[in-house]
Amino acid sequence: MDQLDILKSKWQSQSSDYPVYSKEQIAGLLAKKSSSIVKWIFYIGIAEFVLLNLVTVLSIFEDERYNQTMETIGKPFYYGSLLLSYAVILYFIYKFWCNYRDIRADQSVRKLMKNILKTRRTMKWYIWFNLCYIVVFGAITSVMLLFYDPAFDDIIHSEEFLQHKFRFMSGYIVFVIFLLGAICAVVYGIYSLIYGILLRRLRKNYDELKKMEL
Numbered sequence: 001m002d003q004l005d006i007l008k009s010k011w012q013s014q015s016s017d018y019p020v021y022s023k024e025q026i027a028g029l030l031a032k033k034s035s036s037i038v039k040w041i042f043y044i045g046i047a048e049f050v051l052l053n054l055v056t057v058l059s060i061f062e063d064e065r066y067n068q069t070m071e072t073i074g075k076p077f078y079y080g081s082l083l084l085s086y087a088v089i090l091y092f093i094y095k096f097w098c099n100y101r102d103i104r105a106d107q108s109v110r111k112l113m114k115n116i117l118k119t120r121r122t123m124k125w126y127i128w129f130n131l132c133y134i135v136v137f138g139a140i141t142s143v144m145l146l147f148y149d150p151a152f153d154d155i156i157h158s159e160e161f162l163q164h165k166f167r168f169m170s171g172y173i174v175f176v177i178f179l180l181g182a183i184c185a186v187v188y189g190i191y192s193l194i195y196g197i198l199l200r201r202l203r204k205n206y207d208e209l210k211k212m213e214l
Contacts, residue, residue: 026208026212027105027108027109027112027209027212028105028106029105030112030205030208030209031103031104031105031107031112032105033201033205034103034112034115034116034119034202034205035100035103035104035105037198037201037202037205038096038099038100038103038119038202039100040198041096041099041100041119041123041195041198042093042096042097042099042100044194044195045089045092045093045096045126046093048089049086049089049090049093052089056082068149069141069145069149072144072145072148072149072150073140073141073144073145073148074144077140077144081133081137085133085137088129088133092122092125092126092129095122096119096122096123099115099118099119099122102115102118103115103116103119109209109212112209113206113209113210116202116205116206116209117206119202120199120202120203120206123195123198123199127188127191127195130187130191131184131187131188134180134183134184134187135180135184138176138179138180138183139176139180142172142176146172155168
């Protein structure tokens with residue numbers, strides 16, 4: 001049993017053996033716990049951004065195939081999409097910081113509940129953006145690689161491809177969908193494992209505050 005559960009049991013019992021804790025004191029403890037959770041979300045967001053940059057830089061300097069792919073899809077498209085993703089991720093990190101700053105122990109229960117919901121909504125939008133980015137960028141890249149990558153030249157200009165173009169394209173589309181689906185499933189699983197734990201704790205705090213409002 002953690003500090004909050006002990007404090008709640010004492011508050012609910014209102015026994016003469018314990019001091020009487022007010023609703024405001026319970027709400028203050030919930031606010032501190034929620035603020036700590038949002039702070040971790042902010043730190044994890046920064047760590048994810050740094051890791052993404054590190055992987056990108058290492059790939060550019062060390063992976064020849066990565067550079068070939070970048071040349072095939074075009075540097076303007078590659079760097080443009082990369083800058084877009086960085087801008088959006090930095091925006092979400094800023095929102096995480098704002099959410100952390102907004103959750104304070106001296107605010108009303110209703111305001112605290114509203115800020116917790118806002119934090120959960122921001123986190124869900126962040127996850128959905130990353131998944132949508134993977135799908136859109138991956139789909140466009142797959143199409144461009146098929147028609148512009150020299151590795152596919154012999155295939156798309158072969159007589160067999162021209163005779164069975166529909167079957168080949170259908171198979172390629174199914175493969176791309178399966179691959180992107182698998183990548184999204186892995187990313188979503190990682191987010192659910194890391195951020196899901198924190199979001200469930202925030203949800204628990206919200207439910208406790210909601211009970212206090214009834």
